[in-house]
Amino acid sequence: MRPYNDYNTYLKNKYGCKIYRIGLDAGFTCPNRDGTKGTLGCIYCDDSGSRSPYAKAGSAINDQLDKRIKYLKEKKQAEKFIAYFQAFTNTYAPLDKLKSIYDTVLPFKEIVGISIGTRPDAVDKDKLALIASYKERYEVWIEYGLQSSIDSTLKLLNRGHTLNDFIETSKLTKEAGILQCAHIIIGLPGESRTDIIKTAEILNELNVDGVKIHPLHVLRKSALEKMYNNKEIKILDEAEYAELVCDFLENLSGGIIIQRLTGQGTSESHIAPSWATDKTRTLKMIDKIFEKRGSFQGSKKEKRTI
Numbered sequence: 001m002r003p004y005n006d007y008n009t010y011l012k013n014k015y016g017c018k019i020y021r022i023g024l025d026a027g028f029t030c031p032n033r034d035g036t037k038g039t040l041g042c043i044y045c046d047d048s049g050s051r052s053p054y055a056k057a058g059s060a061i062n063d064q065l066d067k068r069i070k071y072l073k074e075k076k077q078a079e080k081f082i083a084y085f086q087a088f089t090n091t092y093a094p095l096d097k098l099k100s101i102y103d104t105v106l107p108f109k110e111i112v113g114i115s116i117g118t119r120p121d122a123v124d125k126d127k128l129a130l131i132a133s134y135k136e137r138y139e140v141w142i143e144y145g146l147q148s149s150i151d152s153t154l155k156l157l158n159r160g161h162t163l164n165d166f167i168e169t170s171k172l173t174k175e176a177g178i179l180q181c182a183h184i185i186i187g188l189p190g191e192s193r194t195d196i197i198k199t200a201e202i203l204n205e206l207n208v209d210g211v212k213i214h215p216l217h218v219l220r221k222s223a224l225e226k227m228y229n230n231k232e233i234k235i236l237d238e239a240e241y242a243e244l245v246c247d248f249l250e251n252l253s254g255g256i257i258i259q260r261l262t263g264q265g266t267s268e269s270h271i272a273p274s275w276a277t278d279k280t281r282t283l284k285m286i287d288k289i290f291e292k293r294g295s296f297q298g299s300k301k302e303k304r305t306i
Contacts, residue, residue, distance in 0.1 A: 004290075005256060006258060007260075018078070019081065022064070023084050023087075031089065031121070031160070038160055040158060043156070043158050048266070084117070085114070086117050090118050095126055099130060113141070114140050114141070117143040120144045121160065121161040125172060128178060143183060144173075148195070153195075167206065171206070180208050183214065184211065184213055185213075186216070187215050200249075212259045213245060217276050218270075220269045220270075228271065238285065241262075246293065250293075250296070250297065252297055261282070262279050262282045
């Protein structure tokens with residue numbers, strides 16, 4: 001048993017088998033890139049919008065699903081899948097277009113869940129109602145890029161939204177009865193251990209359902225690449241990152257599902273840190289730190305009022 005509430009274990013316990021996520025590129029853009037909020041995007045983002053390496057931009061969603069399902073059935077003996085609308089901002093369109101996109105999954109009987117990656121400033125009550133309508137058939141998640149609870153950090157990242165935007169959207173999502181996962185980055189410029197724990201405490205107070213944790217990593221053709229080359233930022237080493245992940249998790253409610261503990265870009269885009277390309281080693285390091293501390297997710301959780 002792991003010292004944190006592992007997503008894969010949650011899915012296996014619920015569905016009786018390993019569930020595979022299929023990252024999709026549905027052709028969305030982002031309000032932080034098309035001029036609505038900005039044109040440069042977040043400083044860590046490249047022009048792929050976090051697209052999975054196997055997702056081909058411009059290809060039909062049903063083709064992406066069909067090819068990936070066939071591949072995973074053949075190579076992994078997979079049985080059930082989650083359709084993950086991943087690249088860019090997957091609620092950034094009119095309602096009728098969103099419905100036509102999300103409806104693409106309906107003919108695929110093997111799909112048991114839908115996950116929609118977006119920004120906290122790109123949803124409203126009508127969009128949430130549409131997304132909630134799929135709950136009758138699927139386990140439905142919305143994944144919000146928060147990244148940090150510190151507004152000065154969000155400004156540095158050029159996120160184009162504030163902590164309050166996330167708080168208000170999180171509350172609306174909870175009212176709609178949709179599972180929500182917050183993305184955060186550990187190792188952001190200027191952030192302390194106290195800042196990281198503050199983020200955990202805010203997520204506790206909002207009672208989010210899941211969290212994805214990523215290290216700050218540098219991708220080619222991102223604004224962060226120039227900052228990294230100019231030595232304007234420091235990238236954590238693996239041991240520093242693993243310690244801070246454990247600090248964060250110790251202060252995070254044990255009921256929150258941990259969907260990811262590390263990550264990196266594609267082999268073509270990833271510049272740094274080099275250690276991020278070996279996820280297994282990083283996960284083992286995190287487990288060993290918990291074992292050494294004799295702690296676990298939620299072991300130091302304290303209630304905080306927003």
